[in-house]
Amino acid sequence: MTMQPAGGALLSETRPPKRSGEPAADDRFLRLSEREEGEGPARLYPLASPTWPSKALRGLLGLLAPARSACGLCGRGFAPSRTSLAGLPEELPRSWSDSVCGSCRSSIPWILRIQCQVCGRPDSCGDCCRRTSAGFIRSRSAVRYTLEMRQLLARYKYRGEEALQPWLADMLLPAYAALAAELRLADRLTGRLSDRLDPDARKGKEPFDLVTSVPVSRQRLAERGFNQAERLAASLAVRAGLTARPLLERKEERGKMSAKTRRERLIAAEGLFEAAPEAAGILRLLAARDPERRRPLRLLVVDDIYTTGGTMDHCALALQRCSPVPIDLYGLTWARA
Amino acid sequence: MKATLYLYLDADKGWLASATLDAEVDRLWRLDAEWAAEAAKEAGASPPRPAEAMLVCGAPLPLGAAYEAAASWNRHGPVPAGAACREQLLRASRPAAPGGAAPLRLPEAAEALRRLARAALAPDGPERPSGEPPVTAAMPRHGSGGAAAALARAACAAARALRGRxxxxxxxxxxxxxxxxxxxxxxxxxxxxxxxxxxxxxxxxxxxxxxxxxxxxxxxxxxxxxxxxxxxxxxxxxxxxxxxxxxxxxxMPAQAGRGGAGLAPPEQLPPAAERLRRWGLSPAQSAAAASALAFLERPLQPPPALGLRPRLAALMRAALPSAGLLRLPPLHRGAAAAAGRLFRRTRRHKPAEPHPSFLLWAVTGAGKTEMIFPLLESVLSRGGRALVATPRRDVVLELEPRLRRAFPDTPPVTLYGGSPQREEDGRLTLATTHQLLRFRESFDLIVLDELDAFPFAGDAMLHEAAARSGAAGSRTVLLTATPPPSLQRLARLGRLPHAKVPVRYHRHPLPVPRLLRTPSALGMAAAGRMPSSLRQAMARSLDRGAQLFVFVPAIRSAEPVARLIRKLFSDRGEVAATHSQDPERADKVVRFRQKQLRVLVTTTILERGVTIPVSDVFILDADSRIFDEASLVQSAGRAGRSAADPQGFVWFAAASPSASQKRAIRQIRLMNRAARKAGYLLSGSASSRRFHSTF
Incomplete structure (x- = not known):
């Protein structure tokens, strides 16, 4: 056992002694923010600083190593040049595959083949047969809602890791592209002859006129700070060259949907959504912009999860009710439960 | 969330700005002298001087913007007519309004407040939000006194509950x-x-x-x-x-002692030796605890000049045994001080001044926890608040019952993610280092356990949180078996008071690791066999009835290695593999503790905190970068922890003897040597079974 005498340097009093009497708090709060630029953070003990030979050596080695970046989803470092692109949907932008590491990529259960043409479920579907009235025509989803995806979405939605948002929004693109391709094909088959021959039409104007999103209640918005569906819709619109506008309002909060059974959800969703006051005007303007159009207006409703389809259905019905012009509604969600 | 911005006219200082969560409370406080007097009396404070007028911005602003605008007004005075956005507002470093000038008249002040609110609302550029923020003059209303006392009581209760948070x-x-x-x-x-x-x-x-x-x-x-x-x-x-x-x-900062009198002086307590006796420590433990206690109870010294000279002197003191005689002549002293100032100015990062800290460097299995008991006792019995913080939740959960037994009168409040005791308050707190973000100037003693463990070691945010959770004049005790090199260096230079405990509580030397040359773990697993040296070593350990820790550097080698061992020693009991991603990790560790598992293949997650009475340690791929010196020493420390079996075997199996392996062995040998020299080892064990490396 050795006991060194205190060198003294560490025994320094860091703060002025406590003032007695009337406490004054005003100068404490800004102490942090007024930290000078070069000054390091407070520490219990000094930071280890590498000595110069090892620093130089590390710098040299860094030149030889492949470029590394932090994964946008999990934050761990990885070398983008070393991971393969196999198995990824090809509509994903290059920036996405450059910033998501291999293990995160392999954990994503993409929906590449669907079974139910209505709701886009990758396995056989009982819900769509049970439904009596459907407000929307088709819905598609990007990924299956597995445990990993649930955790990923929870990090964004509940924990508020908004840095995840661009990467989640990119993941919508393959599903969107598939839906758009289906519609373009349908347009070509049913369109007028001149349309069918027109090369511009074949290459494809985007088949949707507007992107909108499932709303959250005012209270939830204040608490969370953002509406995940609206953010996804806005990002998708930018990437696909469309316009996004919120058209719906959620009347009140009746508990989180994720804590309910199928029946409870369907009941809870009844009358929950209402068109925003300006929605009818926006739709009328949109319809008037292109009088040549033969088909109804096409709207894409974006949400984060599709579970029973109740939310999507009621949003679609609310829009149908308010619309002064005929509209067709399609759905796109990030995950399919 | 939003807040309300307002101006009030102070008789001396002119118009001042402020932001509030509840404009009504501010109106009563500033304008209604009767209400304010009653509230102040209830809270035991002096009543405020009534404001002469008050202007409230009717549109609430984003909370941050409102507080920022108020601070900017109070520092720089009213916004000039040209400034339209927050950036300009902050950049304009105007002097405060001259004291002699007459304050603005009411309509001018209203216009200035409107401008301030507009600037706060448009942080990005000159574009203005539609509509003018409405400004109203608040009028005093009398006869609302009844609620003042109740609200003041609630305010005092809130202030009490939020002390140090x-x-x-x-x-x-x-x-x-x-x-x-x-x-x-x-x-x-x-x-x-x-x-x-x-x-x-x-x-x-x-x-x-x-x-x-x-x-x-x-x-x-x-x-x-x-x-x-x-x-x-x-x-x-x-x-x-x-x-x-x-x-x-x-x-406000938490206050120690009854009525905020501060820590009672240590003279009131019985002598240190007497207090130490009660805890039943071994000689090495009690010597270290005594010097930590002396550090804790010594009055703080005035801050020394942090120049080159004290460093030089400290270096010389460390180098020369007769350092007390060494003094620089005055001329040189001046030159050195000047050089020191120069040196300090040219350094890029000026580190914030560190807290007074004490390093307790105790080998694995030395009984660190018992050594902190007298320290906690000293602070608690003097009326102070003590914290035991550690990066890992498992360590928190393991310490909790021991602290509860040691301090039945002040049971620890245990805090971690999802802890049920979150709202409780006590003078002894046990927490993960993340929880310290919720404390500010709260503790008189911070004991930081396993400070070199993930995630604390590399996280500047947690370092800052820990440093700021200490109250004025607080002391820190750093506790580890493997201090990072920077701390070791400070201790060597004499700049960090410290004590070493080079021996385990059972007073036998640490098992010295032996080196084995083997192929990589995955290579052995793929080939389905081990070199005979490794196989014989494992067989010998299993024969003597020990449980085996097998450490591997990566998750992906854990299961293959477990399969290999299962195949080679099929009749010797159960083998399992675990790692950080393993959902059954807790369950497997429990089964290993209960001896249902004979061999546990694991990554570095189990290098700390797990004690198995009779166990041997095998580290495969010990030359991997994952296994640095600290990690190897910690892993090796899993062997020979009980008095019944004080000398387990530790093997470093690797393709090559890396520098970290050699340093780890050297560190363990140095500790054993120090223990022997200090006479801490039991007489019989000093020379028994000393191992030599095969290299």
């Missing part, structure tokens, strides 16, 4: 709900009384809770405050979102 609005409300003081009005009155500080959780480009700078801030459109660039901190998300429009409540 730094909480977001939701956390503060949860904490105050029990006291019935969670309303914004109570918080606001407490702030007016000067017993709390309210502000944006992100302000001035920095997270006010965790101290992260601009690099960790993400600015997004915010549905809560309506700003298009509301910053939120991504570094401390794990403890709830800290954002620009979110409220951060800072309590």
């Amino acid at each position: 730094a909480l977001l609005r939701g956390e503060a409300q949860a904490r105050l709900a029990a006291a019935g003081a969670g309303s914004d009005a109570a918080l606001q009155l407490a702030a007016l009384l000067g017993r709390l500080r309210l502000g944006g959780a992100v302000a001035a480009g920095r997270c006010q809770r965790c101290g992260s700078g601009e690099a960790q801030l993400l600015r997004t459109a915010c549905g809560a405050c309506g700003s298009s660039r509301c910053a939120s901190c991504q570094a401390c998300l794990a403890l709830g979102r800290s954002r620009e429009c979110g409220l951060l409540v800072l309590g």
Whole structure:
């Protein structure tokens, strides 16, 4: 056992002694923010600083190593040049595959083949047969809602890791592209002859006129700070060259949907959504912009999860009710439960 | 969240700005002298001087912007007519309004407030939000005195409950709900009384809770405050979102002793030797605890000049045994001091001054926890507040019952993610280092256990949180078996008071690791066999009835190695593999403890905190970069921990003897040598079974 005498340097009093009497708090709060630029953070003990030979050596080695970046989803470092692109949907932008590491990529259960043409479920579907009235025509989803995806979405939605948002929004693109391709094909088959021959039409104007999103209640918005569906819709619109506008309002909060059974959800969703006051005007303007159009207006409703389809259905019905012009509604969600 | 911005006219200082959660409380406090006097009397404070007039901005602003605008007004005076946005507002470094000039008249002040609010609302550029913010003059209303006392009581209760804390609005409300003081009005009155500080959780480009700078801030459109660039901190998300429009409540520093008298002087306590006896420590433990106790109870010295000379002197003191005689002549002293100043100015980062710290460097299995008991006792019996913090939750859960047994009168409040004791308050706190973000100037003693473990070691945010949780004049005791090189160096230079405990509590030497040359773990697993040296070593350990820790550097080698061992020693009991991603990890560790598992293949997650009475350690791929010196020493420390079997075997199996392996062995040998020299080893064990490396 050795006991060194205190060198003294560490025994320094860091703060002025406590003032007695009337406490004054005003100068404490800004102490942090007024930290000078070069000054390091407070520490219990000094930071280890590498000595110069090892620093130089590390710098040299860094030149030889492949470029590394932090994964946008999990934050761990990885070398983008070393991971393969196999198995990824090809509509994903290059920036996405450059910033998501291999293990995160392999954990994503993409929906590449669907079974139910209505709701886009990758396995056989009982819900769509049970439904009596459907407000929307088709819905598609990007990924299956597995445990990993649930955790990923929870990090964004509940924990508020908004840095995840661009990467989640990119993941919508393959599903969107598939839906758009289906519609373009349908347009070509049913369109007028001149349309069918027109090369511009074949290459494809985007088949949707507007992107909108499932709303959250005012209270939830204040608490969370953002509406995940609206953010996804806005990002998708930018990437696909469309316009996004919120058209719906959620009347009140009746508990989180994720804590309910199928029946409870369907009941809870009844009358929950209402068109925003300006929605009818926006739709009328949109319809008037292109009088040549033969088909109804096409709207894409974006949400984060599709579970029973109740939310999507009621949003679609609310829009149908308010619309002064005929509209067709399609759905796109990030995950399919 | 939003806050209201207002101006009030002070008789001496002219117009001052302020932001509030509840404008009604401010109106009563500033204008209604009767109400203010009653509230102040109830709180035991002096009543404020009534304001002569008050102008309230009718449109609430994003909280951060409102507080920032008020601060800017009070520092720089009214916004010039040209400044249209917040950036300009902050950049304009105008001197405060000259004291002699007459204050603005009411309509001018109203226009100035409108301009201030407009500038705060449009942070990005000259574009203006539609509509003028309405400004109204608040009028005193008399005869509302009844509620003053009740609100003041709630405010005092809130201030008491939030002492030494730094909480977001939701956390503060949860904490105050029990006291019935969670309303914004109570918080606001407490702030007016000067017993709390309210502000944006992100302000001035920095997270006010965790101290992260601009690099960790993400600015997004915010549905809560309506700003298009509301910053939120991504570094401390794990403890709830800290954002620009979110409220951060800072309590006053926690006060030690009855009525805030401070720590009682140590002279009141019985002599240190007597107090130490009660804990039944071994000679090495009690010698180290005694010097830590002396450090703890020594009065603080005035800050020395941090120049070159004290460093040189410290270096010489460390180098020369007769250092007390060494003095530099005065001329040289002046030159050295000048050089020291120069040196300090040219350094790029000026580190914030460290807390007074003491390093307790105790080998694995030395009984660190028992050594901190006398330290905690010293602070607690003097009326202070003590904290035991550690990076790992498992360590917290393991320490909890031991602290509870040792201090039945002040049971520890145990804090970790999801802890049920979150709202409780006590003088002894046991927490993970993340929880320290919620404390500010709160503890008189901080014991930091396993400080070199993940995630604390490399996380500047947690270092800052720990440093700021200490009250004025607090002491820190750093506790580890493997101090990082920077700390070792400071200790060597004499700049960090420290004590070494080179021997385990059972007074046998540490098992010295032996080197084995083997192929890589995955290679052996793929080939389905081991070199005979490794196989024989394992067989010998199994024959003597030991349980085996087999450490591997990566998750992907854990299961293959387990399969290999299962195949080669099929009749010797169960083999399992675990790692950080393993859902059954806790269960497997329990089964290993209960001896249902014979061999546990694991990554470095089990290198600390697990004690198995009769166990041997095999580290495969010991030349991997994952296994640095500290990691190897910690892993080797799993062997020979019980008095019944004090000398387990430790094997480093690797393709080559790396520098870390050699350093780890050297460190263990040095500790054994120090123990022998100090006479701590039991007489019989000193020379028994000393191992030599095969290289």
